[in-house]
Amino acid sequence: MERHTIFDWSRKARTGIPEAVFAEGKSLSHLHDVIRDHIDRNASLLITRLTPTQIDGLRDLPLSVDDLGRTATLEAPEPDHDAPVVAIVTAGTSDLSVAREAEVAANFMGLRTELIADVGVAGLWRLEAHLPALTAHRLIIAVAGMEGALFSVLAGLVTAPIIAVPTSVGYGVAKDGSVALGSALGGCAPGVVCVNIDNGFGAAAAAAKILNIAQAL
Template identity: 60%
Template sequence: MDFTFDWGRAKRTGLPEAVLCSAKSPAQLAEILAAARERNARLLLTRLEPAGFAALGAAARAGLDYDPLSRSAVLGGEVALAAARVAVVAAGTSDLPVAREAERTLAFCGHGARLVADVGVAGLWRLMERIEEIRACRVVIAVAGMEGALFSVLGGLVAAPVIAVPTSVGYGVAEGGRAALSSALASCAPGVVTVNIDNGFGAACAALKILGAGASENG
């Protein structure tokens, strides 16, 4: 066994360890999945490309719920979801892979999410048509590439904390997500925080921490 998995992370921190698949071989992933099955443990896998999923043997793939859009997989089946208290707001359909990663991470941890897609500020009316359902949520995860204007716009429209997720969608100076990241960090709207480029998983974990803190205060 050439890995040491943090099986106790969820109990210690409230968040499970996820398996980042992009730099792991099929053999390594199969070994991790086998260890999880031995423990009867649920497992979240991220950045698992379709080719990587196909390269896994039948035994490793057995029971995996794979979503090619978000490049994520879940071992151990679904759990009952709490009512959606997080809005995952995607500027465009090109941002959906990252938005879905956030949504799937929340679902893995038992939290429903309200996915609001294709509401970028280039057509502001699309966002305004759905702003009330976004305002009904306790946390907003905003997912946008290009210039990342959605982050500040949402920060000025909702009372909930806004977690900005810059994506690598864009071209020219926006290529790679750097422009969107700078927009998130330089936002003039109070209450906007940011995670790394394309980090839907990290945004969901931050939202879960916020929800957990609120539950502790109310309890």
């Protein structure tokens, strides 16, 4: 049978970030090919954006599956105890799926994480309660849908740069994350950079590159 997967085994050596498998659009056969190759090499692997059907079809393999984050890992290394830490903050509980993808990916890339959930601007007292911890972080991933106000609010309160992850959580004009994306790109508080809608993996990769380079200096 013809194979349709060619894994980039040298990507981590080139870029510092290993290739991850984006599961959407892939058949179970494609996923099995890549997973079996990694098992044969005793290599670690991260799979993102799994569908429920794909997750059910991979249950027989030695994977650690995170249903909420729609991720799976194989032989994932534990971050070192002195590895850099990134905070991951969500506006609402509905943003947790994307935040969890970011957390699993960041851990896979060697970062430690602190997840702070459901501290959106509709109840600022929730965010204020975590400010002492957040101000100690060197980098923060903020995950928010709806109007995406969390990005500017956080950037106006802490010294750390903010990696904004707009999510497709919302309805009406906020449907599909377009309003949150515009908020991330057009906010007035400086120090916010943005990845694509629902791209928890991309935020984790950016955080890993920034923190690992900063630690090496």
